[in-house]
Amino acid sequence: xxxxxxxxxxxHTGGNPFLKAVAAISTLAGWCSAGMIVAAVAITCQMIVVxxxxxxxxxxxxxxxxxxxxxxxxIGLPYVQRLxxxxxVDLIPISLxxxxxxxxxxxxxxxxxxxVGVMLFYGYEFWHxxxxxxxxxxxxxxVRLWIPYLSIPVGFGLLLLQxxxxxxxxxxxxxxxxxxx
Numbered sequence: 146x147x148x149x150x151x152x153x154x155x156x157h158t159g160g161n162p163f164l165k166a167v168a169a170i171s172t173l174a175g176w177c178s179a180g181m182i183v184a185a186v187a188i189t190c191q192m193i194v195v196x197x198x199x200x201x202x203x204x205x206x207x208x209x210x211x212x213x214x215x216x217x218x219x220i221g222l223p224y225v226q227r228l229x230x231x232x233x234v235d236l237i238p239i240s241l242x243x244x245x246x247x248x249x250x251x252x253x254x255x256x257x258x259x260x261v262g263v264m265l266f267y268g269y270e271f272w273h274x275x276x277x278x279x280x281x282x283x284x285x286x287x288v289r290l291w292i293p294y295l296s297i298p299v300g301f302g303l304l305l306l307q308x309x310x311x312x313x314x315x316x317x318x319x320x321x322x323x324x325x326x
Contacts, residue, residue: 155227155229156168156227156228156229156311156314156320156324157314157320158319159314159317159319159320161317163310164310164313167306167307168227168310170223170303170306171223171224171226172227174220174222174223174224174300174303175223175224175227177220178217178218178220178221178224181216181217182217184213185209185213185217188206188209188213189210192206192207192210204285204286205285205286205288208282208286208288212296215293215296216293216296216300218300219296219297219299219300220299222300222301222304222307223303223304223306223307226304226307226311229324233323235325237249238322238325243322246322246323247315247322249322249323250315251312251315251316251322255312258305258308258312261301261304261305262305264301265301265302268298269298271294271297272291272297272298275290275291275294276291
């Protein structure tokens with residue numbers, strides 16, 4: 146990253162209603178993700194009290210925390226993408242001329258959309274298997290696995306939506322390629 150920090154800022158929406166709607170959905174996903182992290186921390190604290198203070202056994206807490214943290218990661222993807230918080234190496238885009246930077250931004254966005262689309266397809270298929278076949282975890286709690294697995298297609302679907310919005314923003318000149326001037 147140039148100069149120790151990225152010059153990219155949060156994705157712009159301009160007056161475009163589609164971009165504003167996607168930004169609102171991604172922000173809501175970010176808040177839901179943060180709520181899941183808070184819930185996971187609270188459950189962990191409750192588990193510590195039950196196990197080490199009350200000397201009791203825990204049944205569902207560890208599994209719930211694992212599912213919540215994974216779901217928070219997946220559901221939080223579009224929010225992090227909207228804020229451009231994913232790992233970013235901007236050495237090549239900074240060194241390119243504006244037209245080449247624009248072309249690289251389009252190529253990168255299209256490839257990202259394809260990859261996330263494949264992940265969405267297989268994530269949905271995996272979720273549907275769990276739903277259709279009534280899969281349950283092999284623990285005492287026996288949670289229906291379609292519930293935590295739902296975060297896979299939802300997270301990748303929302304990320305795909307944000308990536309499409311990013312591409313639209315660059316194509317309509319609402320946002321600069323890679324957020325760079």
